[in-house]
Amino acid sequence: MLSKKFQARTAVPYKELHCSAPPSFGGKIQPLDSPGETNFLAMLGRLRSSRPLLLVAVVVCIILYMAGHRLSSVSIEPPSFFPWTTTSDRNVSAYVSTAKQTLLLTPRERCSGDEFLVVVVPSSPGNSQRRKAIRNTYGQWIRQVDSATTTRKLMQLSDGWNTLNNEDEESIYVVRKDYLDHPSPLLTNSEVSAAGGVSQGMTRELFSLDGEHDMKDNLPISAKSASDETKTATTASVHRTRGRLGPRVQLSTFAELNRTLKGKLFFILGRENSESGVSASLMNEQEVYGDIIVEDFVDTYQNLTLKSLFMIKYITNHCPDVKYVAKVDDDVFLHVPNLQRTLTTKDTSEKLILGCLFCYVRPILNPTSKWFSPRYMYQGDHYPNYVSGTSYVLSGNVLTPLLAAAIHTPLFHLEDVFITGILARMIGVKPQDSMDFSYQTRPTNPCLYQTASMGHEMEPLQMYKLWNMLHLRGMTSSCKPLTAAQIRRYTPSKCDANR
Incomplete structure (x- = not known):
């Protein structure tokens, strides 16, 4: 009770x-x-x-948040090599004048007015071997659509393999002689098994990249057809007949090069230092090839934004009717037929910025980083969506708006963020992602280029190696379909929330 x-x-x-x-x-x-x-x-x-304990915890959290906010907003002292200080003039018009002529070296090659694709390669004065490799590999695709004269020479070469004096013309669809004189990365008879297959060691030699990719990353290819073509390659390697593989070397069965779509190739450079002009070696290179643009700025990594703005200025002034411009770093291999195939699916009236898309990327405040971004240059918590500067495509109708926006925007030293992110947002163009592009290293496997338009971080010899394999029909015709992960391991995220 x-x-x-x-x-x-x-x-x-x-x-x-x-x-x-x-x-x-x-x-x-x-x-x-x-x-x-x-x-x-x-x-x-x-x-x-x-x-009381909860109160203490809340106070600690507030203190930590305020400390973190203070650290994130403070202007960290930049390293000594960083040129853009708090007192630097970041007015773009002080460097890139739309009215003033600043060219130190003008290319002999000129746009005719009906180019579909102009490829511009930012290069450094000392990278002559990279430029030579580009001219001798994918640059040959561009020369084929450049003029009827070049096309006729190509037809003669493929039919009769005539002896040509010009080194560049000789290298069309052939293995470089000095490349073959190295231990051959192509197949040798000792590496072909008795059953006609391809040994694991040979496959690793053919399709791995400096040990970075293990065997599971290699893409499928027919062993039999590879060994068949190897006999031709091995014979050429032994006889060293002007470095040519002979008539057996044929065009790839991948995307066909559209010769009706005209193109041009240019290299853009700056001065080696603030006191220097154009070096004698660069003048000699220009005399031979006539495809070099030299602008009046010091050629350094921190000045890449200026280099790309000068590129836009040159194309705007000298190739005003071009449909597309591909900006491609000099350590990138460009598969021109694949890029043509991608771009011909686009509406040419569309304002396009195309590449490997990055979304919701936060600025790096560590002054030792290559991509250091001091708060006095960019105060946002994250960048606008942008595409990787390793390679990207701009439609011709965005060039003038981008340059006009740049003139009224404080310069930001990370070129891809500034051009394809900050300026793109200002002119109302949303950058687009494409599996054709990747900022990551790709294996030098020809099968990958059924789809991919570019391969990053390639040394000159790797470019020659890939170019040669792309023109061995037995290799490319036997490639199997690829998964998205094989084409590109990276997938952009948080893109819709950050425009």
């Missing part, structure tokens, strides 16, 4: 219930009729007793 005193207490409305003693972890709650209510009040009592 409950006491009258207890009955009276349980008759009190719920909101007036209270504990008979100050709440503590060891304090006791007055008994109630309902066990659930008893447990709730017991928990409430414990929370009240832990209020």
Whole structure:
């Protein structure tokens, strides 16, 4: 039987219930009729007793947040090699004038007015071997669509393999002689198994990249057809007949080069230092090839934004009717037929920025990083969506708007962020992602180029190697379909939330 005193207490409305003693972890709650209510009040009592601890935790969190915010917003002292200080003039018009002529070296090659694709390769004065490799590999595709004269020479070469004096013309669809004089990366008879297959060691030699990719990364290719073509390659390697593989070397069965789509290839450079002009070696290179643009700025990594703006300025002035411009670093192999195939699916009236898309990228505040971004140059928590600067495509109709926007925007030294992110947002163009492009290293496997338009971080000899394999029909015709992960391991995310 409950006491009258207890009955009276349980008759009190719920909101007036209270504990008979100050709440503590060891304090006791007055008994109630309902066990659930008893447990709730017991928990409430414990929370009240832990209020000081909760208060301390909240204060600590606030202090940590404020400290982190203060650190993130402080102007970290840039390293000594970083040229863009708090006092630097970041007015783009002080460097890139739309009215002033600043060219130090003008290319002999000129746009005719109906180019579909102009490829511009930012290069450094000392990278002559990279430029030579580009001219002798994928640059040959561009020369084929450059003029009818070049096309006729190509037809003669493929039909009769005539002896040509020009080194570039001789290298069309052939293995470089000095490349073959190295230990051959092509197949040798000793590496072909008795069953006509391809040994694991040979496959690793053919399709791995400096040990970075293990065997599971190699893409499928027919062993039999590879070994068949190897006999021709091995014979050429032994005889060293002007470095040619002979008539067996044929065009790839992949995307066909569209010779009706005219193109041009240019290299753009700056000065080696603030005092120098154009070097004698660069003048000699220009005399031979006539495809070099030299602008009036110091050619450094931190000035890449200026280099790309000068590229846009040159194309705007000298190739005003071009449909597309591909900006391609000099350590990138460009598969021109694949890029043609991708771009011909686009509406030429569309304002296009196409590449490997990055989304919701936060600035790096570490001054030792290559991509250091001081707060005094960019104050946002993350960049606008942008595409990797390793290679990307701009439609001709965005060039003038981009340059106009740049003139009125404080310069930012990370070129891809500035051109394809900050300026693109200002002119209302959303950069697009394409599996054709990747910032990551890709294996020198010809099968990959059924789809991919570019391969990054390639040394000159790797470009020659890939070019040669792409023109061995037995290799390319036997490639199997690829998965998305084989084409590109990277997938952009958070793109819709950050435009």
